[in-house]
Amino acid sequence: MLLTALAVAVTPTFVQVAAPPPAQAATRLAAPLKNDTYVLSSYYGPRCMPVRGSSTYHLGQDFGAASGTDVRAVAAGKVTRAGAIRGFGQWVVIDHVVDGVKFSSLYAHLIDGDRRVKAGQKVKKGQHIGDVGSTGTSTSPHLHLEIWRGGYGSGKAVDPLRFLRKRGVDLTTRSIRNYPRSVPSSCTYYTAAKVSFRTGPGTGYSKIRTIQANLKLTAEPGAGSGEWRQVTRKGRTGWIHRDYVSPSYTSHGTRYVLPSSLNLRSGPSASNKVRVRLPHDARLTLLRDGYRNGVWQRVRYGSKNGWVSARHIALDRDGAQIVPDRTGKTFAWVDPKTLNMRKGRSASTDRVLKLRRDERVRQLGRVSNGWVKVRHDGRTGYVSAVYLRSRR
Ligand SMILES: [Zn+2]
Incomplete structure (x- = not known):
């Protein structure tokens, strides 16, 4: 800016200054995730701390997505950081200059920050630079994207959705679902x-x-x-x-109800009185003293304390949570009432078979474009990964 101002100031008045070129449309950037592979969950701006020790001003945009979903560079640039860092888990930071604007893009909670790219490397717009994971301070697989005008650390973090929309990428219309954008008053x-x-x-x-x-x-x-x-x-x-x-409360964490309803009981057994029926996705707080026989978990729901069957609650609410076990075998469970297993990675391909809620599938490959290859009952095909859960 300073150089431009000086250049104008020293231009002699008798020289015909060429009119500035007409405003050019901004160079179109690339979406960090493919269409229909994510939900917009937590937005940029002030918020309440989602987990202990986390920030209260969200400097980025969160995209809930299946573990393993491809993450792409929003523009061509140079990787400045790739690897592990406290809080963000595994991350990648890329410096860009587009239309004369210097900015950095930051991708956090990846599975492995330096698997796809290394610091110092140049990347192309749209290049696959990482995979959605849940590393660092995170409760379920998601991409945390930050955009820093002027450069990471030295510049200013801006709203990634606005920044990308101005450059031709409207991420709100490409998502599976958008959480409401509301900030509580307290x-x-x-x-x-x-x-x-x-x-x-x-x-x-x-x-x-x-x-x-x-x-x-x-x-x-x-x-x-x-x-x-x-x-x-x-x-x-x-x-x-x-x-x-x-x-x-007690900071032991949050869990969500998996089935369509679950009994909150007055004690750790099925013969104890039902205090309330919890709906699917109900948010529960784990209580410190509560894990009985490996089966019952003491929780709080709103103002009510009680016990639930531990296998019917999970850490994650959204998206697929396919996580390989230590043997490398990866199983996941069908979440909706029915789910089509198809011949290819698209809803327009033929159906191989119809899976039902709680049926188990074996994951045969990485999630790609929101689809994953699975095996069930001797048949092989593809399912949309957001409909799978990591636990029954
Ligand atoms: Zn975030």
Whole structure:
């Protein structure tokens, strides 16, 4: 910008300055994931912390997708980082210059950051640079994409959806589904352990008091500074290190109900009274003291505590969660009532057979374009991977 300004300033007035060329349409970028292989889950902007220690301002866009789905470079550029990093798990960062605009794209939670590309390598627009995984701070397979105008770290993280839409890629219309884009007015958290409540974002600030574990805090979405979170406890606002702030009671994690309904019981046995019938996808909080006989799990649902059958809850809610076991064999279970196994990787190819809910399939290859080759009952074909689950 500075150079341009100088060049204009020194142009002698008697020289006919050529009119600037008409505004060119921006160079079209590439989508990071193929059409119909993802759901738009968590958006750029202020949010409540989704997991303990995570950010409260989402600097990127999350795409829920099947583990193994191809991730592509949004533009040609040079890889500056590829490998492991705390938080993002396995990542790739690429520097680009497109239409004179310098920016970086960042792809996180990949299966293996330096399997497809290496730092220093040049990549083409649309090149396969990684595979969707769930490494780092993540609860289910998804791509976390950031776009940094001016370059990663030194520039500014902008909304990837807006940035790409301005350059010809509307990711909202290519998805399987878009979660509602809503920001709550207030977040509820819990202290994950006994912790100091301070007047400012750092250990150099004085201590207001000590707060015991598992006590309720409230916060505004986005309220934080670096590794510190601004929270309110009993009317007093102060700061706590992010590692001690958890969105779930006792911080033992969140699980989701797999079947279409599940009984929440008053005790760890099928003869205990049903407190409430939990719907499919109901969000449960695991309680510290609760895992009985490897079968029953103590959970909280809204304001109710109780017990559920542990095999009917899972870490993941969305997309397929196909994860190979240690022997290399990979099994997955059909989630919807029925699912067509087809001859090819497309819904327009012939049906081989109709699978039913909870039937088990063996995965025979990597997920590609949202489809995966499977075997069931001696027959081989392809299914859309988002309809498979990693557990029965
Ligand atoms: Zn994210």
